[in-house]
Amino acid sequence: MNIFWRNSLVILELTSALVLSSCSTISSGIYGVKKLKPVDEKTILHYSEKYNIPASVSYELDTSYITFLATLDTTQYKEERKNHYQPLQALYYNQAGQLQSFQINCYAGGFPNLNWDRNEIFSTFPPQQQAPVDSILPLGTLLHYLQPLSQSKEFTAEDLDYIVIVFWNRFMGRQSKRLIRFVQDNSNLALDQNVKIIYVNNDNIFLEE
Numbered sequence: 001m002n003i004f005w006r007n008s009l010v011i012l013e014l015t016s017a018l019v020l021s022s023c024s025t026i027s028s029g030i031y032g033v034k035k036l037k038p039v040d041e042k043t044i045l046h047y048s049e050k051y052n053i054p055a056s057v058s059y060e061l062d063t064s065y066i067t068f069l070a071t072l073d074t075t076q077y078k079e080e081r082k083n084h085y086q087p088l089q090a091l092y093y094n095q096a097g098q099l100q101s102f103q104i105n106c107y108a109g110g111f112p113n114l115n116w117d118r119n120e121i122f123s124t125f126p127p128q129q130q131a132p133v134d135s136i137l138p139l140g141t142l143l144h145y146l147q148p149l150s151q152s153k154e155f156t157a158e159d160l161d162y163i164v165i166v167f168w169n170r171f172m173g174r175q176s177k178r179l180i181r182f183v184q185d186n187s188n189l190a191l192d193q194n195v196k197i198i199y200v201n202n203d204n205i206f207l208e209e
Contacts, residue, residue: 030112032173039170039203041149047170051177052184053199055151061167061202065145072136080134087202088114088175089167090183092126095160097139101126105175114175116182125189126162139163146200161193169203 039047041060048058072081083104092101103121107130108114121128139157142165148154157163166183168176180199187195 031114031175032112033175034171034173036171036203036206038207039201043170044149044201044203045151047176047201048199051168051180053168053180055149056153057155057196057198058149059146059152059198059200060149061200061205062145062147063205065202066205068141068145077134077136079132080136083131083134084137087167087169087172087206088179089165090127090179091137091142091165091167093139093157093163093165095157095162097157099133099135099137099139100162101129102131102133103127103179104131105172105179107131113178116179122182122186123189125186125191125193125195126164127186139165146198155196155198159194160196162190162195164195164197166197166199167202168199169201169206171203171206 044058044060045055047053048055069081069084074081083102083106086104086106088105090101090103091099092103094100103116105114108116109118110116116122118130119128121130146165164183164187166180168180170176183197187197
């Protein structure tokens, strides 16, 4: 299968199922999910302000991220691909760029809101294990797919103990806002550790080309 058709199938997979509390299709309206539509920088910054995201650490996920995931062998990385496709994610990377804690919507459970703190996993920093941690997306690779906005400021990871990458979007509405709040509150538990949170809007990768 050539890369064009592989990418088309991936996009179809993403747009045909809003994966939430069970990694399967459910009634999206109950969770406050909005209709998919393209967003520009003005829209991203508008929602960033509503969700308490500083413009200096606000980024957009490049659509080539889907191409990267599509190249992964489905026989070997089926679950990992599915997990990294999710619309809401919080990825906690250590100083070495290794994923240490992975939070995604379809492992959160909860109704009518996703229960990010199920079993009190957000009571420590970094949060306790929720989704299985894998090695297919080290920090250096992920950073390659983050597109800065006009107000984004460059940063280096060398002096940081942890970098937290939060995937959020407009179409997930209040679920995005709640994840961001949980991550921000949890970062206060880091105490003497140097932590930076990067917020990445991923609305446009869910649009069918």
